[in-house]
Each structure stands twice: as structure tokens, then as C-alpha cells.
Amino acid sequence: MTLRLVDTRTGAAEPFVPLREGEVGIYSCGPTVYGPAHVGNFRSFLFADLLVRHLRFRGFTVRWVMNITDVDDKIIARAAAEGVPIGELTERYAAAFLEDARRLRMTMPDVLPRATHHIPEMVELIELLIGRGHAYRADDGSIYFRIASWPRYGTLVHIDPSQLRVGERVSADEYAKDDARDFALWKVARPGEPSWGTSLGPGRPGWHIECSAMSMRYLGPTFDLHTGGVDLVFPHHEDEIAQSEAATGKPFVRTWLHCAHLRMGGVKMAKSVGNIDCPADVYERGFSPRALRYALLAVHYRSPLEFSDESLHAATAAVERLAIVLKTLGAYRHEGPDDPTLTALLDEARADFTASLDHDLNVAAALGAVFELVRELNRRLEARCLSAADAARAATFLRGLDAVLAVAEEDAERLPPELEGLLERRVAARAARDWTESDRLRQELANAGVTVEDARDGQRWRFVEGGPRD
RNA sequence: GGCGACGUACCCAAGUGGUCUAAGGGGGAGGUCUGCAAAACCUCUAUUCACCGGUUCGAAUCCGGUCGUCGCCUCCA
Incomplete structure (x- = not known):
């Protein structure tokens, strides 16, 4: 039984074999902290969380890195609008992100690197790229990656670079690139913008370079898994591959995983569309973090998910069903012989659950296994054919599966x-x-x-x- | 214009050519239990998988076409 994951590059479910036996390195594109993250963002973070939890459940040692982007155009614009230094703005929203993540029971990543703390690593990469002829300094002083120097460009998105509709949607040239498709590695300092004095001259990093620098810093030049939302496939991840592999001469990421969009009102949830819903908004409407987590997780990560109060109501009911069976198992008092078939029942549930998640994280099927078990346990509870020890064992078992899902109630909840x-x-x-x-x-x-x-x-x-x- | 994904019951959704007269959750209808309420359990709620052709002994699953929805090609999780 092996874990199979669908690689964006090939579109095929391939057996997952980590670079180093038993160890997995994962990098996830995290939030840009210029405002509260919305539930669409959290869908992608929680999908990565589910992946990490399942890998650990399967016995892998996982190193999970998630970046926090704390310098970019939007942050600068927002800070300027508020009249505060960017650091103040990003600290505020980084803290908000961590609090939202905590309430949603997102596993804490092992490393949460911030872009502004890794400027030297980025500079080093850029210098390497210049030295190898993959980057150039334009007339305005900014440094760009030369796409023409990288023939494999476009393999992740399956796009022929010559097919890109350059020019049509690219706004009036802000920077003096040689080719409209080239992307900025280092943006030259401009008045009123934060900048770092480096060997490249004063400026700030482009967006893509930070992920290459930080992922390789913590996971090495080649690592196992890289996750993000589909909207990052192009250009962000394509650019990451180009600049990383051009710099190191080694394969960058072995498997790319992307989750589909969360939709609201039939279209993707995005700040630019204006149809966003933040965790705080959801809680205000009376839904719990558990229900929100369930609603975001219950649908396969590569399927678009329509988010609505209706989906949250269904999630609430599902989560309560789990909570109730755990309470009932905990309260069960019955003197009687052990149920001889309980072991087989639990074994089967575990096998179904694991096999489902092994199949490219088929969480819907895994939940099916959980709820089939719940119904069967309720039947036996009703018929009083479990011993008290059986009930305790079943509860522990369910909590074991919930180590992956994290939607059940905490064990030791106490009343005031x-x-x-x-x-x-x-x-x-x-x-x-x-x-x-x-x-x-x-x-x-x-x-x-x-x-x-x-x-x-x-x-x-x-x-x-x-x-x-x- | 290029590239891609998807269309299963009232809603969400699994289904990796035969065990599919199609899991699971929600909702609805009846029933059991119960001081009441709730929960739980039982029964019912797709002979059918957008539509039309084809391949096959056999298709929701493979191929072609039609219609529809969404996404990427621009910042975006």
C-alpha cells in the first residue's frame, strides 16, 4: 500500500517515494500578510495540513515549511495608505494569521520563514543567476530573469512560452524588461518604498525569488513536495522552477500539488473579485472553527468547492455527529463481555480510511469510512453489546483517525x-x-x-x- | 485566441471497466426508544450517472462529438 499523489506536472497519480527514506520535506506557499487571510486561502493551507498529518499518520518524519510574505507591492501600498511602516502592518497580520491557523487546528509548520529575514539568501541566488547568464540588469537598475535563457520554461503549466498572450494584459511597462515575459528578481529602490542595501544595490526582492530562496534554505536544492493554490501554478511556481534550477543545476521539486479554488457564488473567492469571507466572519454567523475546518477539508483538494452557509450547516451536523458518538462512548457503562468482532470492525475502518487517503488524499472516501464506523458503533452502543473497555477502545481509535482530520472535540474538555x-x-x-x-x-x-x-x-x-x- | 478541469439523487459528494439494481454527509418523510426535548437506531428519498454516438461479452468509469459550468494565460491560496 503506497501513497499516490497527483503531480501537477504530469497530471498522473504517482507513487510517492521521498528523497530520503522515511523523511519528507514540504514547502507550502503561505500568506501575504497585508490583511486577514480569507477562507479560500485557508483551504490551501488546510489541504497542506491534511497532507502533513496524513504523512505523519503513515509514519513519515515530515519537515513542513510555510513562508510568510512580508514585503510586496500590496503590503507597501496598504502600509502607505495607513501611514504605518510595513513592519507594523505585517506583524499585525502575521499574528492574525497564526491565530486563525491555531483556531482552525492547522498544524504549526516546523519553519515559518519571513521574506524580509532572508534577503541574503535571495541575493546569493540572484548573483548565481547573473553569473550563469540567466539574469540581467535592465536600464532602470532592476534585475530580471531571462526566460529566453531557460528552454524548459512552461513545463509545469504545459504552456509553450511563445503562446503566452504577452502584451495584452500586461500593464504599461513599469519596469524596463528586455522581454515582457521576463520577471523581476530584484526591484530597484524607489522613493518611499522599503529597500535593502545589498551587493545588488539598494532594492527589494521580487515575489518569486523569496520562495526559491527560503524553500532551498530549509529543505535543500531538491525536495519532495511543494503545495499551493492552482492560481500559483503560473507564473509563480513556473518562475520558481526556472530560477531555482537555473541557479543550482539540480531538479527543484519532485512533486507539485495544487488545490482547486474555493468558490463563492459560483466564482473563485478572491480579494480582487471582492467575494471574500474570513474566518472571523464565519464565526460571527455562529459557525464553529471545527465546522469551518470540516467544510474546507471534506471535499477533495483538486475539486472546486462551493462555499456557503449551507455547506457550513452540513459540516456542523457532521462534526456534531462525531462529537456525540465520542461523548456516548465516554459515558457508556455496561458490565458485559468484550465484543469479539470489534477488532475486525476497527481494523477494517482503519484500512479503508488509510487506503482512501493514500489515494491522492481522497478525504471524502476517508470520511465515508469514519461515518460507516460511527453508525456501526452507535448500533452496538444501542444494543449494549460492547463492554466498557470496548467503548474506551473505540473512542481511542476514533481519536486516532482524528489525528489526521482534527475535527472532533478535544478529549479533556471540562465545564466551568x-x-x-x-x-x-x-x-x-x-x-x-x-x-x-x-x-x-x-x-x-x-x-x-x-x-x-x-x-x-x-x-x-x-x-x-x-x-x-x- | 491558446491551454486545462469538471457535469452522479433535493444539496454536497465517493466511485482506481464487471462485487454499482451507485459509499458517506446534509435535508425531507414515516417508525422505534423516551416524562419532555435531543440524540441514536430502523425504513424510504438515483434501475440511474449532462446529452448523443462508438469501443467492449460488460461503461458512471474508455473514445469521439454536442451542450453547460469553472479555471489559467495579469496580482491572487
Whole structure:
């Protein structure tokens, strides 16, 4: 059983074999921090998160690098509009990004390099490119990569460079390039813009060079996986390949993975389109981070995903179903023999789950395996044919699968003491068959964001999805 | 103009030529259980996979065409 991933370059699902046995290096294009990241951005980050989690679940040692772009045209424009230094702006939104990522339970990357901290690495690369004849300094002092010097240009997008509709959509020449298709490696300093004094002269890096410099700095000249949204395939990733391979003479990335767009209202979500929704907006409408994570993850990464409140409602229900079975398993009290078929049931679920994710991260099929197991566990819970030990084992098992999905409730969730007290009083009221008091306490807890349900093994509580705690 | 992806039930969605009279989630309808509520469980909700041809003993799955939707070629996750 091997993991297969679809490489953008070939379009085929190829067996994943890491460069070094058992170890995987992944680079993911991260956020440009000039404003809050929207849920479309998070789709691509969470897809990478799922990949990392699955690789670790499969036993690989993973080194995950995600850049934070903290200098570029938009950042400069935004900082100027606010009248603050770019560092102040980028610090603010980098922190916001990390907080959003945390609430969405995104795995923390092992390295989160920032462009402005890696200027020397970029300069070094650019000098290498100039030395090898792949880059040139134009009349305005900026440095460009010469696409004509790189015959393999276009292999990632499957575009013949001569077919590019140059000129039609390129705005009036801001810079003095030799060829409209050439891209900037180093932008010469301009009044009012941040710049770095380097051996290349004062200026700032182009966008593409930062990813080449930082990925190779932390993962080496050749590494396993590089992820991003489809909109980065061209020109960003194509340019990364050209400049990296031209500089090092070695293959850059072994497998390219790109996730499809998140759509809203039938078209891709993008700041430029204006149809964006940020995590904070979603929470404000009463949805939980768990539900948001589920909604962004539940559809295969290479399929466009239509994002809506309807999809969030469906996600909320699915996530609750998981939370409830875990609570029920935890509360289960029954003296009886172990279920002799439980082992086979769990083994089968694990095999289905793993095989599905191994097939190019087929998360929909993996979720199918999880929910089939959930229904079967509920049946056995209902029929009381599990022992208490079985129930504990099943719960641990489900949490094990959830190490990949990260959509279930935390194990050790505790109620604040005052709410705990209400629960205890309700138990007493119910023992006395005082239904009025029981119902009143249930309502009081509901007002505090806690749902209480009466099950065979006693009352069962959980936090309301999207409630005050989330 | 060039390149590419996709079209499965009310919605989302899996389906890697035969076990598909097509997983799973949501929604809806009935039922069981229950002080009530909720949850859970059971039954039902596609003999059909945009449409038309073709290949094959056999196709949702392969090929061709038609229609439709979306994306990239420009900053973009």
C-alpha cells in the first residue's frame, strides 16, 4: 500500500517515494500578510495540513515549511495608505494569521520563514543567476530573469512560452524588461518604498525569488513536495522552477500539488473579485472553527468547492455527529463481555480510511469510512453489546483517525465549575422526578452554550457548535 | 485566441471497466426508544450517472462529438 499523489506536472497519480527514506520535506506557499487571510486561502493551507498529518499518520518524519510574505507591492501600498511602516502592518497580520491557523487546528509548520529575514539568501541566488547568464540588469537598475535563457520554461503549466498572450494584459511597462515575459528578481529602490542595501544595490526582492530562496534554505536544492493554490501554478511556481534550477543545476521539486479554488457564488473567492469571507466572519454567523475546518477539508483538494452557509450547516451536523458518538462512548457503562468482532470492525475502518487517503488524499472516501464506523458503533452502543473497555477502545481509535482530520472535540474538555454545579443539581432533580426543575436547568445550561441530553447512561453534555466557547 | 478541469439523487459528494439494481454527509418523510426535548437506531428519498454516438461479452468509469459550468494565460491560496 503506497501513497499516490497527483503531480501537477504530469497530471498522473504517482507513487510517492521521498528523497530520503522515511523523511519528507514540504514547502507550502503561505500568506501575504497585508490583511486577514480569507477562507479560500485557508483551504490551501488546510489541504497542506491534511497532507502533513496524513504523512505523519503513515509514519513519515515530515519537515513542513510555510513562508510568510512580508514585503510586496500590496503590503507597501496598504502600509502607505495607513501611514504605518510595513513592519507594523505585517506583524499585525502575521499574528492574525497564526491565530486563525491555531483556531482552525492547522498544524504549526516546523519553519515559518519571513521574506524580509532572508534577503541574503535571495541575493546569493540572484548573483548565481547573473553569473550563469540567466539574469540581467535592465536600464532602470532592476534585475530580471531571462526566460529566453531557460528552454524548459512552461513545463509545469504545459504552456509553450511563445503562446503566452504577452502584451495584452500586461500593464504599461513599469519596469524596463528586455522581454515582457521576463520577471523581476530584484526591484530597484524607489522613493518611499522599503529597500535593502545589498551587493545588488539598494532594492527589494521580487515575489518569486523569496520562495526559491527560503524553500532551498530549509529543505535543500531538491525536495519532495511543494503545495499551493492552482492560481500559483503560473507564473509563480513556473518562475520558481526556472530560477531555482537555473541557479543550482539540480531538479527543484519532485512533486507539485495544487488545490482547486474555493468558490463563492459560483466564482473563485478572491480579494480582487471582492467575494471574500474570513474566518472571523464565519464565526460571527455562529459557525464553529471545527465546522469551518470540516467544510474546507471534506471535499477533495483538486475539486472546486462551493462555499456557503449551507455547506457550513452540513459540516456542523457532521462534526456534531462525531462529537456525540465520542461523548456516548465516554459515558457508556455496561458490565458485559468484550465484543469479539470489534477488532475486525476497527481494523477494517482503519484500512479503508488509510487506503482512501493514500489515494491522492481522497478525504471524502476517508470520511465515508469514519461515518460507516460511527453508525456501526452507535448500533452496538444501542444494543449494549460492547463492554466498557470496548467503548474506551473505540473512542481511542476514533481519536486516532482524528489525528489526521482534527475535527472532533478535544478529549479533556471540562465545564466551568458553576456549570458543573448546574449539571449536578439536574441529576438530583431528575432522581426526584422533578421535571420542571430538570427542564429549567437544561434551559439555563443551553443559555450558557451547553447542550444537555438525557441518554441511557445518564445526562450527556456538549458545547453548542459555534457557541461562546468556540 | 491558446491551454486545462469538471457535469452522479433535493444539496454536497465517493466511485482506481464487471462485487454499482451507485459509499458517506446534509435535508425531507414515516417508525422505534423516551416524562419532555435531543440524540441514536430502523425504513424510504438515483434501475440511474449532462446529452448523443462508438469501443467492449460488460461503461458512471474508455473514445469521439454536442451542450453547460469553472479555471489559467495579469496580482491572487
